Amino acid sequence: xxxxxxxxxxxxxxxxxxxxxxxxxxxxxxxxxxxxxxxxxxxxxxxxxxxxxxxxxxxxxxxxxxxxxxxxxxxxxxxxxxxxxxxxxxxxxxxxxxxxxxxxxxxxxxxxxxxxxxxxxxxxxxxxxxxxxxxxxxxxxxxxxxxxxxxxxxxxxxxxxxxxxxxxxxxxxxxxxxxxxxxxxxxxxxxxxxxxxxxxxxxxxxxxxxxxxxxxxxxxxxxxxxxxxxxxxxxxxxxxxxxxxxxxxxxxxxxxxxxxxxxxxxxxxxxxxxxxxxxxxxxxxxxxxxxxxxxxxxxxxxxxxxxxxxxxxxxxxxxxxxxxxxxxxxxxxxxxxxxxxxxxxxxxxxxxxxxxxxxxxxxxxxxxxxxxxxxxxxxxxxxxxxxxxxxxxxxxxxxxxxxxxxxxxxxxxxxxxxxxxxxxxxxxxxxxxxxxxxxxxxxxxxxxxxxxxxxxxxxxxxxxxxxxxxxxxxxxxxxxxxxxxxxxxxxxxxx
Amino acid sequence: xxxxxxxxxxxxxxxxxxxxxxxxxxxxxxxxxxxxxxxxxxxxxxxxxxxxxxxxxxxxxxxxxxxxxxxxxxxxxxxxxxxxxxxxxxxxxxxxxxxxxxxxxxxxxxxxxxxxxxxxxxxxxxxxxxxxxxxxxxxx
Numbered sequence: 001x002x003x004x005x006x007x008x009x010x011x012x013x014x015x016x017x018x019x020x021x022x023x024x025x026x027x028x029x030x031x032x033x034x035x036x037x038x039x040x041x042x043x044x045x046x047x048x049x050x051x052x053x054x055x056x057x058x059x060x061x062x063x064x065x066x067x068x069x070x071x072x073x074x075x076x077x078x079x080x081x082x083x084x085x086x087x088x089x090x091x092x093x094x095x096x097x098x099x100x101x102x103x104x105x106x107x108x109x110x111x112x113x114x115x116x117x118x119x120x121x122x123x124x125x126x127x128x129x130x131x132x133x134x135x136x137x138x139x140x141x142x143x144x145x146x147x148x149x150x151x152x153x154x155x156x157x158x159x160x161x162x163x164x165x166x167x168x169x170x171x172x173x174x175x176x177x178x179x180x181x182x183x184x185x186x187x188x189x190x191x192x193x194x195x196x197x198x199x200x201x202x203x204x205x206x207x208x209x210x211x212x213x214x215x216x217x218x219x220x221x222x223x224x225x226x227x228x229x230x231x232x233x234x235x236x237x238x239x240x241x242x243x244x245x246x247x248x249x250x251x252x253x254x255x256x257x258x259x260x261x262x263x264x265x266x267x268x269x270x271x272x273x274x275x276x277x278x279x280x281x282x283x284x285x286x287x288x289x290x291x292x293x294x295x296x297x298x299x300x301x302x303x304x305x306x307x308x309x310x311x312x313x314x315x316x317x318x319x320x321x322x323x324x325x326x327x328x329x330x331x332x333x334x335x336x337x338x339x340x341x342x343x344x345x346x347x348x349x350x351x352x353x354x355x356x357x358x359x360x361x362x363x364x365x366x367x368x369x370x371x372x373x374x375x376x377x378x379x380x381x382x383x384x385x386x387x388x389x390x391x392x393x394x395x396x397x398x399x400x401x402x403x404x405x406x407x408x409x410x411x412x413x414x415x416x417x418x419x420x421x422x423x424x425x426x427x428x429x430x431x432x433x434x435x436x437x438x439x440x441x442x443x444x445x446x447x448x449x450x451x452x453x454x455x456x457x458x459x460x461x462x463x464x465x466x467x468x469x470x471x472x473x474x475x476x477x478x479x480x481x482x483x484x485x486x487x488x489x490x491x492x493x494x495x
Numbered sequence: 496x497x498x499x500x501x502x503x504x505x506x507x508x509x510x511x512x513x514x515x516x517x518x519x520x521x522x523x524x525x526x527x528x529x530x531x532x533x534x535x536x537x538x539x540x541x542x543x544x545x546x547x548x549x550x551x552x553x554x555x556x557x558x559x560x561x562x563x564x565x566x567x568x569x570x571x572x573x574x575x576x577x578x579x580x581x582x583x584x585x586x587x588x589x590x591x592x593x594x595x596x597x598x599x600x601x602x603x604x605x606x607x608x609x610x611x612x613x614x615x616x617x618x619x620x621x622x623x624x625x626x627x628x629x630x631x632x633x634x635x
Contacts (some may be wrong), residue, residue, distance in 0.1 A: 186520070191513060221566040389599035390599075391596075391598050392599045394594075395590045399616070402574065412574075427499065431499060445524070453520060
């Protein structure tokens with residue numbers, strides 16, 4: 001499989017594909033730099049626009065946005081103590097004090113170099129680990145695939161968010177949405193209420209845009225942002241190649257944070273913010289000067305930014321090989337793959353190796369491009385994006401949401417449906433219901449049902465077929481562990 | 496949370512007969528999901544009531560309720576108006592209107608957005624990508 005990885009390289013270097021990654025990185029930094037906007041939201045809005053594009057161009061844009069946004073979140077975190085993305089919270093601890101001491105430019109340079117190193121490590125992990133895992137999963141039959149879907153759902157429910165009940169409600173809602181439309185085997189109508197538009201089911205794009213794009217827009221309009229004091233002048237810095245030697249002492253932090261980020265990325269349900277916090281705490285614990293931390297220690301910025309970028313590509317390891325996204329962004333990216341007719345899972349590696357391996361290269365190039373694009377432009381220009389009027393930005397996003405969803409089938413029904421999901425998403429967000437299980441429920445619900453029915457057909461209606469081989473039993477045990485583990489941990493913590 | 500839990504229970508109970516009426520296998524997962532939704536919502540409802548008894552005051556859900564309701568209404572109004580009066584006309588009106596109502600008072604920014612947003616959309620989507628947008632029901 002590694003030979004296919006190499007043979008995908010020339011295609012990725014084609015102008016249109018490379019250009020897409022570049023544009024994606026720039027757009028991602030811009031999105032990450034604006035508090036309230038996230039990579040998940042940007043990719044959700046982007047997905048419908050990529051319908052007519054070549055899959056690698058579309059995936060290049062997504063990979064670039066993901067990489068760029070994870071770094072972009074550091075810009076307001078350093079300058080305003082407002083994390084641009086949730087993963088940049090730990091960057092505020094030392095980044096903002098550095099900015100107050102007149103070192104804002106250097107803090108951003110540390111952030112961009114660390115982000116690039118984390119991103120490169122993550123892309124390499126994806127390239128090394130995904131192909132062998134895909135080989136193993138190719139051996140799975142319908143009952144194993146059913147259990148993988150259940151394991152994926154359970155892990156994101158029980159590991160993500162504070163309340164498993166809320167996670168379960170979200171997932172049930174998602175699975176129920178997957179049931180809408182004509183039954184895939186019998187053709188029987190399910191919950192279409194006579195609407196022909198629902199016969200083909202609910203498009204994941206409509207759900208993604210509604211859930212992930214409308215709530216941030218309402219937030220943008222709800223709260224004004226004070227950006228006084230940001231100007232190009234107070235961000236002037238020395239060139240990045242001159243600043244680099246000052247960062248060489250961080251190499252142990254970079255290695256450790258990369259490993260933490262990759263591990264957290266692979267775990268379903270965990271995300272960039274957890275990686276950043278763990279890495280920050282670990283780096284502080286092993287530091288020779290722990291007293292400096294929280295007062296403007298550049299190594300703190302390095303620890304946080306390396307880890308939150310190291311979980312980007314690695315979150316796609318379970319997503320691409322098993323169809324289980326590790327994070328909300330990975331779930332949205334799976335949606336992006338699906339609309340191009342690419343079903344995530346082991347068969348993807350056999351049927352479309354040029355695309356799946358090309359996507360991995362795009363992650364690597366996206367991370368490398370961060371140094372050139374982020375390093376030379378971010379400190380002087382992207383921070384100025386914070387000055388953009390938020391209400392104007394909100395109104396433009398509303399128009400883009402409309403265009404994206406309407407363009408899928410050129411019908412208003414989809415737009416109204418998207419607004420409905422948007423309101424549901426906003427309420428869920430405010431009540432702290434996790435949104436990722438809804439998306440995962442929609443993706444895995446149909447997948448689980450299809451394989452369950454296939455397994456039952458093979459077993460002639462005998463449910464025992466689901467527990468007949470070792471792999472299935474291991475997956476059942478893992479699912480039980482994922483459910484029971486956090487509950488036991490919570491009980492012990494409460495004691 | 497109480498309202499949400501009750502709504503979920505009501506919706507699940509409303510949909511359950513439809514799921515049961517389906518044939519044997521196609522009804523399996525929908526019935527399971529709706530029963531689970533009902534049970535979980537009731538569980539969340541009980542938990543919420545217990546919490547309400549123990550906590551004296553809770554943090555308000557919305558920082559600026561008027562702005563939230565206003566923004567939601569204006570989004571719906573935008574989509575409804577596009578359906579009735581056409582995409583470009585309404586976009587030209589709503590982009591600066593939303594921005595102005597929610598605090599962007601700079602005439603320069605508003606003027607640039609009014610011209611630039613629909614202009615770019617026309618160039619990219621209508622001209623380059625040959626996408627068609629609603630012309631408005633009112634114009635036939």
